[in-house]
Amino acid sequence: MTNRLARALGWASLGLGAAQVAAPGAVGRLAGIGDSAPVRGTVVLVGARELFHAMLLLGSRVPAPWVWTRVAGDILDLTMLGRAVATRAGRRRLRVVAVTGAVAGIAAADLWTALRASRRGVGGPDERAGNLYASITVNRPRQEVYRYWRDIENLPRFMIHLESVRVTGDGHSRWRVKAPANLTVEWDAEIVEDRPGEMLAWRSLPGSTVGSGGLVRFADAPGGRGTEVRVELRYDVPGGRIGLAVARLLGEHPEQQVRDDLRRFKQIVETGEVVRSEGSPEGTRAFRQVTQRPAQPVMRGFP
Incomplete structure (x- = not known):
C-alpha cells in the first residue's frame, strides 16, 4: 500500500x-x-x-x-x-x-x-539493489544449453552490452563492456565453480575496475519442455541507488538487461540466431521498446 x-x-x-x-x-x-x-x-x-x-x-x-x-x-x-x-x-x-x-x-x-x-521499515533489508535473479526455459536438452553457455566467448552473441569475452587460460577471461559516451570498460574474471550440465559460477578478480559475479544453474524443465536456466547476478551499481533509479527510468536497469539477454539466449540456442527486424535491429531490448513501431520492409531502389 x-x-x-x-x-x-x-x-x-x-x-x-x-x-x-x-x-x-x-x-x-x-x-x-x-x-x-x-x-x-x-x-x-x-x-x-x-x-x-x-x-x-x-x-x-x-x-x-x-x-x-x-x-x-x-x-x-x-x-x-x-x-x-x-x-x-x-x-x-x-x-x-x-x-x-x-x-x-x-x-x-x-x-x-x-x-x-x-x-x-519499507525498503530496508528487502531491497537488495546489488543482486538480481532471472530465469527462462529453453527448449533444448540441458547438456546442449550448458555447453553453449560454458563457452563464455559466446556470451557477447546474446549479451548486448558485452563487446567481447576472451579466454586467457586457467579459468580466467578478459571482459570488455560498452559504456556510455562511447567508452569501454574492461576487467578480468575467473570461473570459481563448474559443474557440467548443472551450474557455472564466476566473479571478477580482486582489483578489477568492475565488481561483479554470478552463477547460472541448468535444470530439466517439467514435462520434458527443455531446460530451465536460472541466473543470479551480483553487481556494483554506479552512482548507488540514485544511479539505479536513473537506469530503471531509462529502461537500462540490470534486471531488465539480463531478462533481455536471456530472451536472446533462448532464441540463439533454439533457432541459431536472434530474431531481429528493421524496427529493432539489435533484437529484444527494453529501451528500444519505448519507441517501438511496426517494422517496415527495407526499401530497395529499382534499376
Whole structure:
C-alpha cells in the first residue's frame, strides 16, 4: 500500500515537473507569482527538482523511502510561497494563498507516506539493489544449453552490452563492456565453480575496475519442455541507488538487461540466431521498446 502511494506521488511529480519545465511563465501566472525572468527561472528549477523526484519514485523497485526527498522539497516550496504571500496583493495574493494551501495538503500526504514507510521499515533489508535473479526455459536438452553457455566467448552473441569475452587460460577471461559516451570498460574474471550440465559460477578478480559475479544453474524443465536456466547476478551499481533509479527510468536497469539477454539466449540456442527486424535491429531490448513501431520492409531502389 505504501509503495503504491509513493508511486502515485511519483506520477504527480512527473506531471507537475513537466508542466513547470515546459511552460514556466504560464505556471507562474496561474500561481499568482508573476511571469518575470527570475520567476520563470525559479519555476524551471522547481520543475527539474520534481522530475528528479519522479525519477526516484518511479524508477525504484521500493519507492516509499524516497518520499522523504519530496518532503524536503515541500518545505522549500512552502517557504518560497510564504514569502510570495507577504509581497503580493489583491487577486494575485489570493492565488498564491490558494496554491500554498494546495502545496500544504500535498506536503501532508508526502509526510504521512514517508512516516508510514519509516515505521514499517519499507525498503530496508528487502531491497537488495546489488543482486538480481532471472530465469527462462529453453527448449533444448540441458547438456546442449550448458555447453553453449560454458563457452563464455559466446556470451557477447546474446549479451548486448558485452563487446567481447576472451579466454586467457586457467579459468580466467578478459571482459570488455560498452559504456556510455562511447567508452569501454574492461576487467578480468575467473570461473570459481563448474559443474557440467548443472551450474557455472564466476566473479571478477580482486582489483578489477568492475565488481561483479554470478552463477547460472541448468535444470530439466517439467514435462520434458527443455531446460530451465536460472541466473543470479551480483553487481556494483554506479552512482548507488540514485544511479539505479536513473537506469530503471531509462529502461537500462540490470534486471531488465539480463531478462533481455536471456530472451536472446533462448532464441540463439533454439533457432541459431536472434530474431531481429528493421524496427529493432539489435533484437529484444527494453529501451528500444519505448519507441517501438511496426517494422517496415527495407526499401530497395529499382534499376
